[in-house]
Amino acid sequence: MRLSNLADYAVVTMCAASRHCxxxxxxxxxxAAETGLPLPTVQKLVSVLSRAGLLRSTRGAGGGLQLAxxxxxISVADIVEAVEGPIALTACVEGVxxxxxxxxSVKPHWPIVNDALRGALAAIPLTRLARMEEMA
Known part of the structure; x- marks a missing residue:
């Protein structure tokens, strides 16, 4: 399994946003300046992450972005699902x-695998990634 570039960039963007807590x-x-990502990509991610309830945008003087x-x-699973949708390794689980x-004979077991993967990603809070980033 490989995350899309957009999901990867969403995690990077959220780590940068977490430094502004x-x-x-x-x-x-x-x-965009802090992450080195193109501004249009970050703008798109801000929109997606805001709709998912992970970022809050305030307009006007003193406005801006902050974690919601x-x-x-906020877990890695939250961020990935905001961009990718529900975590599922196979399409058959989604009714395709x-x-x-x-x-x-394997189809009935995929929900177990998907739940384990989601659980692993849900166990990684944004604070942990931000700490690891500081150590690098």
């Missing part, structure tokens, strides 16, 4: 028709 606001321009909840309450579905 504590009421301090930032902007898409500032996040504490960094410790499969040519071997009638004889597949």
């Amino acid at each position: 504590g009421g301090e606001r930032t902007s898409a321009t500032e996040l 909840r504490p960094a410790a309450a 028709e499969c040519s071997v579905e009638h004889e597949c």
